[in-house]
Amino acid sequence: PAPDGELRQLEFFVYDYDTARQKLLLDRGYTQMPFGGVIRRMSLSGRLPVQPVLADGYTLRTTCPDDLQDCQRIADLLNRAFNRTFHNALEYQMFTRHAPCFQPEMDLVSIAPDGSFAAYVGVPYDEANRHGIFEPVCTHPEHRQRGLAQALMHEGLLRLQARGAIDVIVDTGDMIPANRLYDSLDFDETCKGHVWQKVL
Secondary structure: OOOOOOOOEEEEEEEOOOHHHHHHHHHOOOEEEEEEEEEEEEEOOOOOOOOOOOOOOOEEEEOOOOOHHHHHHHHHHHHHHHOOOOOOHHHHHHHHHHOOOOOHHHEEEEEOOOOOEEEEEEOOEEOOOOEEEEOOEEEOHHHOOOOHHHHHHHHHHHHHHHOOOOEEEEEEOOOHHHHHHHHHOOOEEEEEEEEEEEEO
């Protein structure tokens, strides 16, 4: 227990193939949790392009990182979509200015009929290795079940293919709706892992 009497816990994410690391954690009193995550990969070689289809009234555009109001709208969307409170405009803007794989034309957002941000898909791209990532992928709770994230991912795939990308990955936890979306896009499960936890 900590000095204040409260329990603390440490967590590590470990891939299932990493048996050496699992043994180290087991020997040190960690327990494998039933939850974890999956990395999914899609090869873009020979993949036929699929045009995005947005629900009626919604539009697609890239974000505007130089506009702090735009950054705040992204932060608000991230907080609502992931049930968080810590995202803010400056945090997002600093990410766009300093992340080496950030490209403004690969940062996609869906706009609702009322002008609010409904869904957001970032597509960092490593030009040297021709490797893309979908991160994050999220939809505002009030705009879910409309295929918005799927449409943004289809647009992201088109833009990756135009840049000569050879593959793209997406990392997810155990969330069934997210994994259903990635399955529908024909991602292959590449690596799976679990959280290992120790209470102090």
